[in-house]
Amino acid sequence: MLETALKGNKGYYRWMAAIVAVIGVGFACYLWQLKDGLGITGMSRDVSWGFYIAQFTFLVGVAASAVMLVIPYYLHNYKAFGKIAILGEFLAVASVSMCLMFILADLGQPMRALNMILHPTPGSVLFWDMIVLNGYLFLNIVIGWKVLEAERNEVMVAGWVKPLIYLSVPWAVSIHTVTAFLYCGLPGRGFWLTAILAPRFLASAFAAGPSLLILLCLLIRKITNFDPGREQIQSLAKIVTYAIIMNVFFFLCEVFVVFYSGIPEHMDHFKYLFVGLHGHGVLVPWMWTSMGLMALAILLLVNPATRKDESVLVVACICVFVGTWIDKGLGMISGGFVPNPLHHVNEYVPTTPEIVIAIGIYATGIFILSVLFKIVVTVKEEVSA
Amino acid sequence: MMQSSRRNFLKIAGLSAVGISGAKPVLDAFAAEGHGDERTEFEIRKNEKALTAQQWGMVIDTRKFESAADLEPLIEACHSLHNVPHIDENKVRHEVKWIWEDEYKHVFPTLAGKFVDERTEHLPFLALCNHCENPPCVRACPTKATFKREDGIVLMDFHRCIGCRFCMAACPYGSRSFNFKDPRPFIKERNPEFPTRMKGVVEKCNFCAERLAVGKKPACVEASNGAIAFGDMNDPESEVRELLKSNYTIRRKKGLGTEPAVYYIV
Numbered sequence: 001m002l003e004t005a006l007k008g009n010k011g012y013y014r015w016m017a018a019i020v021a022v023i024g025v026g027f028a029c030y031l032w033q034l035k036d037g038l039g040i041t042g043m044s045r046d047v048s049w050g051f052y053i054a055q056f057t058f059l060v061g062v063a064a065s066a067v068m069l070v071i072p073y074y075l076h077n078y079k080a081f082g083k084i085a086i087l088g089e090f091l092a093v094a095s096v097s098m099c100l101m102f103i104l105a106d107l108g109q110p111m112r113a114l115n116m117i118l119h120p121t122p123g124s125v126l127f128w129d130m131i132v133l134n135g136y137l138f139l140n141i142v143i144g145w146k147v148l149e150a151e152r153n154e155v156m157v158a159g160w161v162k163p164l165i166y167l168s169v170p171w172a173v174s175i176h177t178v179t180a181f182l183y184c185g186l187p188g189r190g191f192w193l194t195a196i197l198a199p200r201f202l203a204s205a206f207a208a209g210p211s212l213l214i215l216l217c218l219l220i221r222k223i224t225n226f227d228p229g230r231e232q233i234q235s236l237a238k239i240v241t242y243a244i245i246m247n248v249f250f251f252l253c254e255v256f257v258v259f260y261s262g263i264p265e266h267m268d269h270f271k272y273l274f275v276g277l278h279g280h281g282v283l284v285p286w287m288w289t290s291m292g293l294m295a296l297a298i299l300l301l302v303n304p305a306t307r308k309d310e311s312v313l314v315v316a317c318i319c320v321f322v323g324t325w326i327d328k329g330l331g332m333i334s335g336g337f338v339p340n341p342l343h344h345v346n347e348y349v350p351t352t353p354e355i356v357i358a359i360g361i362y363a364t365g366i367f368i369l370s371v372l373f374k375i376v377v378t379v380k381e382e383v384s385a
Numbered sequence: 386m387m388q389s390s391r392r393n394f395l396k397i398a399g400l401s402a403v404g405i406s407g408a409k410p411v412l413d414a415f416a417a418e419g420h421g422d423e424r425t426e427f428e429i430r431k432n433e434k435a436l437t438a439q440q441w442g443m444v445i446d447t448r449k450f451e452s453a454a455d456l457e458p459l460i461e462a463c464h465s466l467h468n469v470p471h472i473d474e475n476k477v478r479h480e481v482k483w484i485w486e487d488e489y490k491h492v493f494p495t496l497a498g499k500f501v502d503e504r505t506e507h508l509p510f511l512a513l514c515n516h517c518e519n520p521p522c523v524r525a526c527p528t529k530a531t532f533k534r535e536d537g538i539v540l541m542d543f544h545r546c547i548g549c550r551f552c553m554a555a556c557p558y559g560s561r562s563f564n565f566k567d568p569r570p571f572i573k574e575r576n577p578e579f580p581t582r583m584k585g586v587v588e589k590c591n592f593c594a595e596r597l598a599v600g601k602k603p604a605c606v607e608a609s610n611g612a613i614a615f616g617d618m619n620d621p622e623s624e625v626r627e628l629l630k631s632n633y634t635i636r637r638k639k640g641l642g643t644e645p646a647v648y649y650i651v
Contacts, residue, residue: 043565
């Protein structure tokens with residue numbers, strides 16, 4: 001099937017060439033980082049994780065959201081999703097690949113990455129994160145590939161794939177839970193030290209992932225002969241609606257606990273993010289934008305009239321995606337590090353090379369996604385022809 | 386490096402031996418090597434003068450300090466001994482420090498209230514790794530590059546560290562520094578007795594493990610003119626325990642349950 005990704009029209013080749021160019025620029029910057037060290041990023045002694053780890057966290061969510069297609073289709077026998085489940089699984093493959101690249105980009109000594117396997121440390125959450133992420137990548141590659149191959153050959157999927165599909169359901173939940181545990185198990189980091197973190201991560205993931213998938217479905221319908229289907233898109237929209245409401249609800253639960261209890265170590269981070277602390281507040285406009293976008297998205301999604309209008313749905317999905325991205329991809333990580341454990345306020349702003357490297361990794365993910373979606377679309381077109 | 390190449394040599398030698406003399410002795414050798422403890426193949430001999438303890442600890446008598454100038458020699462002694470780089474540009478961002486001074490409200494953010502006596506408010510306090518009995522950094526490290534030794538010291542293996550900085554997120558005391566760039570050009574005068582670090586690894590105070598091994602107390606203790614006591618927390622007769630018996634002491638963020646081994650007499 002892989003050969004179908006090699007044949008395409010001019011637009012496809014041009015698109016892929018453009019992505020490769022972006023990857024090249026990002027990779028060149030990465031070589032610079034490899035030579036000079038992480039000093040070329042905006043990270044510091046106080047904010048020791050930045051843009052890379054934040055993107056990793058956000059993308060783990062996008063990856064986990066494939067389960068929102070797998071559960072209705074495979075567990076509830078909701079046939080409509082049979083048509084697009086593969087898109088969710090391949091989106092997960094591209095997302096997890098980006099996650100792994102972001103972790104590698106964040107390592108001070110990437111050449112020693114295999115020390116994680118040479119000296120396995122089950123007490124470390126990062127060890128488990130490595131296991132669940134790689135396992136999830138493997139599951140989705142195998143499942144997606146076998147299901148699509150069966151569809152192409154118009155045969156039943158091999159029996160051994162089914163248990164893997166069922167396994168992928170709790171596994172999807174595990175990747176974002178373990179990722180949340182990276183943060184919420186740390187004493188002395190009041191912003192993350194909350195049991196709601198993993199549920200909140202999952203809720204925002206199940207909003208961000210399916211909203212991106214809706215946008216991708218609409219794009220596929222526009223530029224190919226494969227129509228993911230109106231019913232499918234509307235079902236996804238309902239999932240996004242519930243998930244984004246849950247996400248905001250969980251967030252408000254946290255806000256209540258933090259501010260009603262009034263414990264400074266927990267409040268200070270929220271103050272820093274939303275009103276600024278000791279005159280520092282580089283993220284304040286971003287955080288309010290995020291809140292505004294999520295509120296607007298809820299209004300547009302809850303109302304059936306606007307949700308069912310696909311052009312409005314596009315706006316709502318962009319609001320969800322950007323809103324949750326700011327929340328996790330900008331605020332979640334540096335917000336936990338400011339103020340620092342000694343209550344000094346040292347802010348973090350990513351540098352240009354850091355952002356270029358991140359864009360390069362995103363481009364690599366888009367490259368993987370383009371190849372996989374090209375294969376899917378070709379197979380779907382073949383089968384329907 | 387030496388260890389791993391030696392181990393590789395043994396493995397290669399072992400594998401060649403399979404061809405010559407049959408597998409059994411080789412398998413035995415491998416079995417012996419895999420005895421849980423990686424150090425079984427060579428013995429670490431302790432210096433006869435080495436100082437030992439079950440849990441090293443420190444009592445800092447802040448009453449004996451007056452100003453930042455009193456702390457400067459201690460910090461300098463530590464940093465020059467351990468080849469800690471002096472990074473001036475981007476001071477705050479890329480700073481590497483093992484021991485430093487800060488105000489009461491920053492070293493003890495959970496204790497400092499609105500009204501503090503004037504001396505405490507303006508007195509600089511020393512901050513360093515607490516060598517916690519229950520260290521969150523050790524829990525977080527995915528490669529055991531940071532580990533708790535049998536004498537309670539939390540150490541770093543600079544050669545195993547992958548630079549993920551999970552330990553920095555885990556430490557509630559800000560005691561860890563990361564080498565955002567090659568630190569070597571920023572070392573004023575290199576001490577050949579102690580290793581320098583490369584970029585991309587984390588470092589922190591090691592309670593002068595290298596000095597304890599040859600019977601010397603930590604550099605900051607030595608330079609403190611008796612203001613810092615150092616000893617075994619598990620020995621009721623030790624100087625540190627005597628001080629804790631006769632003085633009211635505080636520890637940093639005690640409520641987190643990390644059990645810091647650094648005490649302060651205020």
